[in-house]
Amino acid sequence: MRILCPYCGQRSNAEFSYLGDAAPVRPRDVRRATGESATGNAALREFSDYVYLRTNPPGLLREWWQHTGGCRAWLVVERNVTTHQIGAVVGARDGAGGTREMSR
């Protein structure tokens, strides 16, 4: 499996570290996820789902990889987990597609 790093070119997957599915989005306000209130519990559930639950589908998956053995950039790699075929690879900023809000 070779990944086409947009900055370094095609490299062995041994150079890359894997984080996983790029779909889960960190809940916006973690501070709500405290206390015993109904909204607090719902927010806690939302946060626990974000940390622990995965869709884990076969076929195409958009994933976080980091080119740790190269430019160290975070990438979003489109990969078929059933065939290991690599599709489009983009930098994390582009790959996130603006759906991932920065936590300040």
Add this chain to the structure above:
Amino acid sequence: MNVPRQRRARDVVATIGPKEELSPVVATANTRGSISLSRSLSGSFCHKFGVSGLGMAFLRAPPRSGFIVHYSIFSILSQAFKGQTGWTPVWREPEPKPAYDAIVVGGGGHGLATAYYLAKNHGLTNVAVVEKGWIGSGNVGRNTTIIRSNYREHGNIPFYEKSLQLWEGLEQDINYNAMVSQRGVLNLFHSDAQRDAAARRGNAMRLNGVDAELLDRDGVRAIVPNLDFDNARFPISGGLLQRRGGTVRHDAVAWGYARAADQRGVDILQNCEVTGIRIDNGRVTGVETARGFIGAKKVGLACAGNSSRVAAMAGLRLPIESHVLQAFVTEGIKPLVPNVVTFGAGHFYISQSDKGGLVFGGSLDGYNSYAQRGNLPAVEEVMEEAVAVMPSAGRLRVLRSWGGIMDMSMDGSPIIDKTPVAGLYLNCGWCYGGFKATPASGFCFAHTMANDEPHELNAPYRLDRFATGNLLDEAGTGAQPNLH
């Protein structure tokens, strides 16, 4: 600094050293298994040819029509005189009934064991196992065959010890030669810190009635002399040995459980992929399959790497990622590795099959996969670890490598539990430790399905433990499955 550390380590050796008697619980476990009895008759002859069944060779009337051959030395001998022409298929290939009391999805080791214990322990014989391919085509035939109970955490030790005890009596129980071989599992350590960790784990095991021995360097050398003891980077300073651990012929586990379950009336339905789970008013009513709808009061999922896919049919998202793990076997050689040896400076485990090939493996490839095959960087790493711990292995040729899909959970421990859907039960998250757990997993899952509540042994393996914070993280690596 060095001197007191070494002295302390030696004190621990004295605490759980090899000369100390095993605790009574272990002794009981050992003597209860009639395997040790047949082994004391010496040699694997008795074991392989079923002398332990001496005097019990007869045709037993099954719960259905036909006759079931009880395997024993007499059945072997009588077949020898008949030119091996009288063997019959060991399980039926029935058509699906319209409905069952319980359906187990997944004809691997865990699913078949579950069906067997449902029939044997809970009297549920109107049971089907549905399997998308052929039984045993998944991880039960793809692992490195190791059994052990050398865990550290409270929730894990009793469960895996139960499993080891069931292994010890398995062949008599299911009347099938699974070649259970308690040749010992030896975890090497390479530093003082690792020695302390091994001693702590060994003590945790002993406190739970499990056998464990802390060996020093010479103790390891006496068992496996051909390791690289003076490796410049990772010299071997000792090992934690569980003598009751060992290996089992993995395919025979699937076949043996299938035969035993079939004899008790369980229908094994192969080429019967589940395509949907039917739910009415929050209660499961059956499964859609490639061979049509099959009704069921209870459905248990034991789908290993495909757990997320099947659970999604019931609207569940699981704390599971599917990852690929590779394993390897070399050409057959004369006896070289007498037990299971694990390298402590990486993740590498090796044993020798009864055919003579060295069977070994390492870590996951590290990325999500449903492919049942891996990539070369993981192969290279495993080979490097092999020659680091056992340089002579570099002279061998690898015959085969293969991959299996692991249901990696978020804390490295399994899930055996009810689900939010009434009548739907879940057995998954085995990471790469599922094979050794097969008997206890089936035992506990059958209990959970039959009684609609967990057995005390699988009570810690709850589905909701991730939300409630009651994680069981043996490796302490957090919710990152490729690190477990």
